[in-house]
Amino acid sequence: MSGPRPVRAPRGTELSALGWQQEAALRMLQNNLDPEVAEHPDQLVVYGGTGKAARDWRSFDAMVRTLKTLKQDETMLVQSGRPVGVMQTHEWAPRVLIANSNLVGDWANWEEFRRLESLGLTMYGQMTAGSWIYIGTQGILQGTYETFAAVAAKKFDGTLAGTITLTAGLGGMGGAQPLAVTMNDGVAICIDVDPRAIERRIEHRYLDVKADSLEHALQLAVEARDQRKPLSIGLLGNAADLLPRMLAEGAPIDIVTDQTSAHDPLAYLPTGVDFDDMASYAAKDPAGFTTRARESMARHVEAMVGFMDAGAEVFDYGNSIRGEAQLAGYDRAFAFPGFVPAYIRPLFCEGKGPFRWAALSGEASDIHKTDKALLDLFPENESLHRWIKMAGERVHFQGLPARICWLGQGERDKAGDMFNDMVGNGTLAAPLAIGRDHLDCGSVASPYRETEAMLDGSDAIADWPLLNAMVNVASGASWVSIHHGGGVGMGRSIHAGQVSVADGTKLAGEKIRRVLTNDPGMGVIRHVDAGYDIAESVADEKGVRIPMREG
Numbered sequence: 001m002s003g004p005r006p007v008r009a010p011r012g013t014e015l016s017a018l019g020w021q022q023e024a025a026l027r028m029l030q031n032n033l034d035p036e037v038a039e040h041p042d043q044l045v046v047y048g049g050t051g052k053a054a055r056d057w058r059s060f061d062a063m064v065r066t067l068k069t070l071k072q073d074e075t076m077l078v079q080s081g082r083p084v085g086v087m088q089t090h091e092w093a094p095r096v097l098i099a100n101s102n103l104v105g106d107w108a109n110w111e112e113f114r115r116l117e118s119l120g121l122t123m124y125g126q127m128t129a130g131s132w133i134y135i136g137t138q139g140i141l142q143g144t145y146e147t148f149a150a151v152a153a154k155k156f157d158g159t160l161a162g163t164i165t166l167t168a169g170l171g172g173m174g175g176a177q178p179l180a181v182t183m184n185d186g187v188a189i190c191i192d193v194d195p196r197a198i199e200r201r202i203e204h205r206y207l208d209v210k211a212d213s214l215e216h217a218l219q220l221a222v223e224a225r226d227q228r229k230p231l232s233i234g235l236l237g238n239a240a241d242l243l244p245r246m247l248a249e250g251a252p253i254d255i256v257t258d259q260t261s262a263h264d265p266l267a268y269l270p271t272g273v274d275f276d277d278m279a280s281y282a283a284k285d286p287a288g289f290t291t292r293a294r295e296s297m298a299r300h301v302e303a304m305v306g307f308m309d310a311g312a313e314v315f316d317y318g319n320s321i322r323g324e325a326q327l328a329g330y331d332r333a334f335a336f337p338g339f340v341p342a343y344i345r346p347l348f349c350e351g352k353g354p355f356r357w358a359a360l361s362g363e364a365s366d367i368h369k370t371d372k373a374l375l376d377l378f379p380e381n382e383s384l385h386r387w388i389k390m391a392g393e394r395v396h397f398q399g400l401p402a403r404i405c406w407l408g409q410g411e412r413d414k415a416g417d418m419f420n421d422m423v424g425n426g427t428l429a430a431p432l433a434i435g436r437d438h439l440d441c442g443s444v445a446s447p448y449r450e451t452e453a454m455l456d457g458s459d460a461i462a463d464w465p466l467l468n469a470m471v472n473v474a475s476g477a478s479w480v481s482i483h484h485g486g487g488v489g490m491g492r493s494i495h496a497g498q499v500s501v502a503d504g505t506k507l508a509g510e511k512i513r514r515v516l517t518n519d520p521g522m523g524v525i526r527h528v529d530a531g532y533d534i535a536e537s538v539a540d541e542k543g544v545r546i547p548m549r550e551g
């Protein structure tokens, strides 16, 4: 009988599969469930509420077994975390194709999803959980850092020094917030109901200190703010209680956002419920729990709007909390914007997004070598230099050493090609898995997040992520996935991912150049199609062909 047990990816150059492409998928699946990486590995949950890497332990074992014997011209098919077939394909085809959590439109809601999940027919794949390219909290750190840098540029003369940010959620993704704020020299108060989440972020050096009470948190925050010193403070409590209280007491907050798991009402603790009773209550009465969670989210969002009215910079951080508050009847839920239209869209127009790579050797020195090589490759990219330097000093690796940085059209292919050469000529100890988040420029349709307020109103058009997945399959990615509901929950997003393995061979080089040109290219064409001028200039400059602009 297979059941929960500690999982850790093998390190080094000894293969347990028939080639590095398969070995990479095997190690990255296992790495997602490494206790250092996953939030709740015993339940196969990697991050983001209930985002899982495999449907159940039997499916996990079957995937491991299959990947170990999969040939170079075979492809394993994964349906919501369970391997359902192996087909003969060809060497250029992906070794794994993954479809997670997809439901037909009218059925695409949490209630139906949970019914099917309880029958053992599906699982929630989030974004990089079910597509095996989660790299721990660092994965979101640079995006969060850049977002707060954009807030600083927009509102606070380019620095968060002397400001206080208030947020909640110190989970797998939300845990990046305190470090991203202090990297921008600001002060952050970060609320979470789970004491372990606070301890874990302190242990991993993402969070500086824990406050004993709200008063203590405010005292520490104001002192640090007045000295213009960066400081992040963890505060235990329920955001739906604490935010309204802080607003009523006139707490001096400059920036407000949130990264609780609001996309899934069963992962947001309602007020008046003890954290220790959360799981049993959610399991016993999901409908009642959902109603109470949404009511609490309405209070939480109402307080965020109150802070906005009082002059703070307030934004939704991609967790659907506005949509949930609206469902509970709060009519000003969408008074503040999502972070993509507010700060990130111009980057998407350039094909930029969260490019990442993991060292399959398990050696930190491989990542340090790629860091240095990347800086030499892009000597003029100042923000890249700033980020890589800070990441090198402050990021704690979780599981296989990995790095993330935002690169755009014309950059990712160069980096990928160079990495493949570094594997081929023995500079690196073993191959790299090169992938990205699904939160990317051309890989997602998500009207409350990545595609909120598109210029042409095309927010809910989901053809783009499907084309993105197809083009990555056609270009030679090592594994490709199509998911539903990641980030913002059931019925609210469709998105695709790809991972390409740099194993140092000529064939891998050919594939990587195509995938890493075409994948960000989807972001450029998506934004040209929606009418963004920046995307048009990038298309012209980088030679991205747009038939409707030719002839």
Ligand code: NAD
Pocket (backbone or CB within 6 Å): 039, 047, 048, 049, 050, 140, 143, 168, 169, 170, 171, 172, 173, 174, 175, 191, 192, 193, 194, 197, 237, 238, 239, 240, 259, 260, 261, 262, 263, 264, 267, 268, 269, 270, 317, 318, 319, 320, 439, 486, 487, 488
């Ligand atoms: P997670 O489940 O690992 O962590 C969520 C945290 O919220 C937990 O620590 C939980 O204890 C806490 N929490 C729940 N209810 C609370 C309440 N009422 N008050 C205070 N704390 C509460 O999730 P995660 O991976 O950190 O993701 C958080 C959210 O951010 C998700 O909705 C996810 O989809 C979204 N997300 C956003 C981005 C982005 O780029 N903006 C990226 C990934 C994920």
